[in-house]
Amino acid sequence: MSMNPRELEQLENYFNQTLAADERAALENRMSGDAEFRRAAEEHFDFLKSLQEYSIQKQLRENLDQIHEEMLTSEVEREEPSRGWLKTLWPSIAVAASVALVSTLATYFTLRYYDNEHQTQYQIVSRKVQKIEKSLDKLKNSNNKKPEVAPGNYSGSGFLVSANGYIVTSYHVIKSADSVFVENDKFGRLKTTLVYGNASSDVAVLLINDDSFKRPVTVPFSVRASEGSIGEPVYTLGYPREEIVYGEGSISAASGFEQNENAYQISIPVNPGNSGGPMIDQQGAVVGIINGVQTSVRGTAFAIKSEVLLNELKNIPADSLSKPLRLNNQSQLYGLSRVNQIKKLKDFVFIVKVYNSK
């Protein structure tokens, strides 16, 4: 039996116990006399009760999810650079624009510097995909598989540090990107936007910006605040191929190429594509970001220190972050064997695919 809005309103007020006494009496009277109406009314009460419980639970669940995240992580504290005079003079849009301009120029020169003078000795390890692309095409054409998405112009690695979608990678991996996608077996292929990048520290932060991203409850990574020691065993997971690859070694020196204080020298075999991958210590915490190799000395690679990453995260202007960036309070991998650490970590390491028109 279908009811009109007037009847529905009455029933709802009756259910909420806000119906005036005379109307209530009339309604009860009708229910006891009209069996069909009574059944329909009871069904409606059942529905309203379910809706009410749904509403209470929905809010409670959202509340609990938030408490859960707060329990395991804490928001990175901002350290806003002081640019007071600009702020008082210009509206914030002008500030953002001028900062962007300055950083673009700085980036250009720093990169040129790397490109010209160090190319022979120092090689950043993002992977140029074109070479392999051709042979892949041949393979694909020969066995009539469904056409796959283009592999991108460059690729590197990256890792999820905040469950709501923030991914850390190397700046040089994404520097000339028109668009950046991340991909792995667990999450599939996801579009990202660049949130922050700094050429001089070679740190970049991406935010997954894709409706198909089903955010995990937590991420296993925590970022270590203390400096690593020489001789400490470390390992990395990354994408020098289309498949995730493990590499291990130790911290060889407390500074990087040409005494770069921001980096470690490491003895992990590193290949193009490893750039941006996490370097992990025995407790399962991130202690560095894989960055480059020295071509003149075999087996010498470099990683940006995790302290530098933490500083950069603090420096991200608050208005660049559309969601809070939350890091784990402690490693959730403490005490696990390396094999078990890797099982948990690998789903959170991504291949970073870069597309540009050049």
Add this chain to the structure above:
Amino acid sequence: MYLDEALIVELRKNNQLALKQLYKVNYPMILSLVMNNSGTEQEAKDIYQEAIIHFYEKLQHAEFVLTCKIKTYLYAVGRKLWLQKLAQRSKFVRIEEVEPVAGLEDVATEIEARESTFQAMEGALGKLGEPCKTILEDFYLRSLTMDQITEKFGYTNAGNAKNQKYKCLQRLKKIFFEERAR
């Protein structure tokens, strides 16, 4: 830190700090219960939240009296729920019962029924389409008044908005009962 009795009083008043304390103090217990018995962290979180919601709802009834410690109660509920989940996967394990709690014989079934009603409503709202979904959520979840809804959706008067709301409600009811019957 509230002690058990004070915590219950505060939870009954919907005190957010009390809820946070309840949640944070007891989570590690359920996490290890589930993780040590072939479960994942995600499953531990799901089980734990069901147990918390169950406890929270019980507390809203004035006649509910807790006869043991909160920790014991949550453990007993979490254990029952997890055993039931495992049984549904034809996995039968023994999980030690630390301290038996009376009145929890049917708790797992009760919670599952509540969960499936919740999912039926969520599914129905998902299938409802716009603007109905937002109108009903605004009214029933976010407690907006009919005047606010009239203005937000640009209805010419509150009467029109109200009629639309009841049309939407009828539709939701139909889909909800279909979903629940599945």
